[in-house]
Amino acid sequence: MIFHTFVTKTSSPSKLPECGQPFAMASNPVSQKERGPSSKIPSLFSLLLLPLLSVCYVQWGRFSPVQDAIKSFYTAHLQPLTASPRSATQTLAAQYAAACPDHRPKTHIFSTDPLIIYVQDYLSRNEIDYLLDLAVPYYQKSPVSKGFNLEAYDAEIRSSMSAVLPADPVVQCIEQRSVDFQGFMPRSRLEDIQVVKYAVADHFRPHFDWFSGMANPRVSTFFVYLACDGGERPAHDDGNDSEMRQCEGGATQFPHYEGFFARSWCKFIDCEDDSGAGGVAFKPIVGNALFWANLYPNGTGHPGVWHAGMPVKKGRKVGLNIFTRRDTWVPE
Numbered sequence: 001m002i003f004h005t006f007v008t009k010t011s012s013p014s015k016l017p018e019c020g021q022p023f024a025m026a027s028n029p030v031s032q033k034e035r036g037p038s039s040k041i042p043s044l045f046s047l048l049l050l051p052l053l054s055v056c057y058v059q060w061g062r063f064s065p066v067q068d069a070i071k072s073f074y075t076a077h078l079q080p081l082t083a084s085p086r087s088a089t090q091t092l093a094a095q096y097a098a099a100c101p102d103h104r105p106k107t108h109i110f111s112t113d114p115l116i117i118y119v120q121d122y123l124s125r126n127e128i129d130y131l132l133d134l135a136v137p138y139y140q141k142s143p144v145s146k147g148f149n150l151e152a153y154d155a156e157i158r159s160s161m162s163a164v165l166p167a168d169p170v171v172q173c174i175e176q177r178s179v180d181f182q183g184f185m186p187r188s189r190l191e192d193i194q195v196v197k198y199a200v201a202d203h204f205r206p207h208f209d210w211f212s213g214m215a216n217p218r219v220s221t222f223f224v225y226l227a228c229d230g231g232e233r234p235a236h237d238d239g240n241d242s243e244m245r246q247c248e249g250g251a252t253q254f255p256h257y258e259g260f261f262a263r264s265w266c267k268f269i270d271c272e273d274d275s276g277a278g279g280v281a282f283k284p285i286v287g288n289a290l291f292w293a294n295l296y297p298n299g300t301g302h303p304g305v306w307h308a309g310m311p312v313k314k315g316r317k318v319g320l321n322i323f324t325r326r327d328t329w330v331p332e
């Protein structure tokens with residue numbers, strides 16, 4: 001049986017209880033609003049003290065303990081008054097709205113038939129943090145479609161959470177990068193890009209991203225690894241421990257792949273794969289991507305790209321799907 005994944009864009013984020021709390025995020029400075037009104041009291045007090053402190057600084061500036069005390073008082077109470085409340089994510093969005101960065105990932109051709117290209121550093125650390133953060137309010141149980149029938153959820157086939165990302169300057173630059181990678185191609189051929197996260201035991205059984213008879217087939221797929229870590233962070237966790245841990249399992253497996261590859265590929269491929277699935281299994285290495293062509297040049301589906309998201313054994317895996325259609329994509 002042939003399965004593929006269709007998700008249509010939601011116009012507003014649906015906040016499902018099972019989506020849980022945000023996981024490891026870009027360091028977001030606490031905004032003025034989150035600090036609350038009580039934080040204004042020391043700040044006003046600080047303003048009144050400013051002239052007095054300046055006099056002290058001039059008079060006793062030679063004594064370093066006095067300078068140090070003034071400096072730390074300034075850092076704690078006065079600097080926040082002048083610091084911009086912009087978060088790292090807002091800054092990245094503003095930069096990308098001005099111009100997409102010149103980003104040159106490293107490509108390695110793994111196979112020409114089917115065409116499978118391994119891409120190192122497809123996304124930067126900042127882009128990954130940004131997307132992980134952006135996806136949080138949009139997660140829903142990943143739907144599955146069997147031929148033309150879209151099924152809401154079938155954990156036997158696919159157990160994960162998907163987030164269709166909204167149009168946004170960073171998303172648009174990543175989309176542009178993805179069409180540029182494929183030669184001349186308008187961005188309108190791309191589906192809305194989707195983040196997918198897998199917890200322990202979550203998987204996506206072997207499938208094609210196309211099915212025969214699709215009026216506007218998916219000509220290619222990018223699967224980018226956004227996270228492979230210790231999983232959702234408990235509220236009391238200080239962050240260090242879970243960030244250090246790596247996920248286990250979660251490779252992207254092509255069970256029908258029959259070609260050879262050099263030993264040097266073992267840095268990207270699980271050469272000790274004992275899943276019994278056969279073929280080749282790409283490790284979820286954060287920032288890197290797999291790109292493959294789903295169709296032969298004549299438009300028929302290539303059987304060599306039958307693939308699976310293997311079960312996650314420990315931690316969580318998060319990926320990004322970027323599907324390109326043959327013609328302009330119109331959400332179903």
Ligand SMILES: O=C(O)CCC(=O)C(=O)O
Pocket residue numbers: 005196204209223250251252253307308309310319321
């Ligand atoms: O999780 C993976 O490694 C592959 C995911 C996939 O094939 C899909 O989302 O269509």
Ligand SMILES: [Fe+2]
Pocket residue numbers: 207208209307
């Ligand atoms: Fe897939």
